[in-house]
Amino acid sequence: MSIADRIRRNPLYSLKMHAAAIATGLRYLFAKPRMTVRYPEYVIDLGRNYRGMIRLHKDKCISCSLCAQVCPASAMKMYKLPGEKKMYPGINYQRCIFCGFCVDICPVNALEHTPVHDIAEEDMEGMIYLPLPGRFDREWKSPAEEEGGRKVKVEFDEEEGLKHEPE
Template sequence: MAEDVYKPGNLLTSLKRHAAAIATGLRYLLSTKRMTVRYPEFLIDLGEGYRGMIRWRRERCISCGLCAQICPAAAMKMYKLPGEKKMFPGINYQRCIFCGFCVDVCPAFALEHTPVHDLSYEELDEMIYIPERFDTEWVSPALKEGARPVKVVFDEEVGLRHEPK
């Protein structure tokens, strides 16, 4: 329509506008387009570079403590392990804001982001990872239970479309 600017009309024009709005709604009601990702069955593949759960590799760590120093949320802390002279980092996901400073600052590439972001915890204490637990591979629980990864594609008609990867 040419009239982009709203002008209040009389009773008949406003009736026509209401009818047009309801017709638009009905058109959407009858179409079969959907944009939702049905999450536990499908999982958006976020690819490399997504700032999800942080992976720590013990064999690369030089115990410099830079990650604990730079952490703006005080989520990263250095822990003393029994029988070790050096200290190693542990992370508290109650505090972590996933800013990625620790990953950027690490001189030995011992920390890296993974695309895993859909974990949940039953107890708050489970969210604190001391160095023994920190050195693990992150797996998305949805993927573990057989979710199919999908990739997001921009679509002229629907907006977003999800194609199997």
């Protein structure tokens, strides 16, 4: 007879399983670990593998426009800005899905991911990053970290699953 049927047929066994459930609950009530990362105070270090906000190295760019062509969401477009001879990519974060195809296809590694994703803009226009100085080529930093959040590193742990240790 399966455990489930024993629970249904045998009231004493059912009481035992009630007790087991309550005991498990109580064990966790007095156990230490918590899963929550209290975000603005602690910021998870996403590591350099993370596909976050995209950054342009304009000096490397050869204006091949492959990034704009491969973009599945049409977020990346080529812009010719006044006073410049060549076209450079700009990105629209209203559309970007962070698939990273543009980074992968760039033949000169002019685009790269940054391990930052918690960015908010005040208006829709602010989400369009043109190849201007301080815009698409900017060095990203998590706003939570800028305002004093402590960076935590994610570590795998047999006891607690994920551990978040401050660096």
